[in-house]
Amino acid sequence: MYPSMAAKSSAYDRAATMFSPDGRLYQVEYASKIVEQGTLGLGVIYNNGVLLAADKKIASKLILPDSIEKLFMIDDHIGAISSGLVGDARRLVQFARQEAQENSIHYDEPIGVETIVKRMSAIAQYFTQYGGVRPFGVSFIVAGVDYQGFRLFETEPSGALAEYKAIAIGRGKKEAMEILEKEFSDGLTREEVVQLVFEVLKKAGSVKGKIELSRIDVAFIEKGKPLTRFSKEELKSLLNKSKTA
Numbered sequence: 001m002y003p004s005m006a007a008k009s010s011a012y013d014r015a016a017t018m019f020s021p022d023g024r025l026y027q028v029e030y031a032s033k034i035v036e037q038g039t040l041g042l043g044v045i046y047n048n049g050v051l052l053a054a055d056k057k058i059a060s061k062l063i064l065p066d067s068i069e070k071l072f073m074i075d076d077h078i079g080a081i082s083s084g085l086v087g088d089a090r091r092l093v094q095f096a097r098q099e100a101q102e103n104s105i106h107y108d109e110p111i112g113v114e115t116i117v118k119r120m121s122a123i124a125q126y127f128t129q130y131g132g133v134r135p136f137g138v139s140f141i142v143a144g145v146d147y148q149g150f151r152l153f154e155t156e157p158s159g160a161l162a163e164y165k166a167i168a169i170g171r172g173k174k175e176a177m178e179i180l181e182k183e184f185s186d187g188l189t190r191e192e193v194v195q196l197v198f199e200v201l202k203k204a205g206s207v208k209g210k211i212e213l214s215r216i217d218v219a220f221i222e223k224g225k226p227l228t229r230f231s232k233e234e235l236k237s238l239l240n241k242s243k244t245a
Helices: 005-013 026-037 086-107 113-126 173-183 190-204 232-244
Strands: 041-046 049-055 071-075 078-084 138-146 149-155 161-163 166-169 216-222 225-229
Touching: 026 078, 026 138, 041 078, 041 138, 041 149, 041 173, 041 190, 049 078, 049 138, 049 149, 049 190, 071 086, 071 138, 071 225, 078 086, 078 216, 086 113, 086 138, 113 138, 113 149, 113 161, 138 166, 138 216, 149 166, 166 173, 173 190, 190 216, 190 232
Parallel strands: none
Antiparallel strands: 041 049, 041 166, 049 216, 071 078, 078 138, 138 149, 149 161, 216 225
16 A cells, blocks of 8 residues: 555655755754744844843742853853754754954954854754754844944744844744834834833733743844843833833
């Protein structure tokens, strides 16, 4: 007897390098599904810099929130937010940090934001092309400042990348992007962008309608300033302003 079509098609998801008859790489699509299960991450460019915000998943009240990483410093002028497998994120961030350090040593200048994003994406793509490995189950928002100005990119498990003025990844991305597309405009101030981020987190975050500051990480990068994280006191003050506005 000949195998059924369902049995035939199911075989194409057993190897990362095997295309299905309709041109799909199922292992890469599965990796993207993991990304969709991650908590929401946001990146927004404003008039004087670029802001990153991450909603962290705190599975137990016994967990120390600061031990959960979603927002990473790659170099003084570059930061990233991950969505997906944290172990995969750490591995790619470690690679990116090494690339940034080597560039500084060899050329005596900071690495370009687009350069580091393309190198990270090249590694992700490599792991979709060879047998015996699996795709990285993580996407990133990578933000920074270089000679071209403020830059903001999204990477995907396939190795694809794109540049944005504002972007969201993780669970609730569709709702978040709808809000960003409606509310974002060029020339927003840092405080206005923080208020916009709070609005997105309230409406599209994991705990809709409520922001728990213990699970929120927010940082910004500006010219002449390294990646700087907001303290919980600063975030509380800004959140109170958003409630009274």
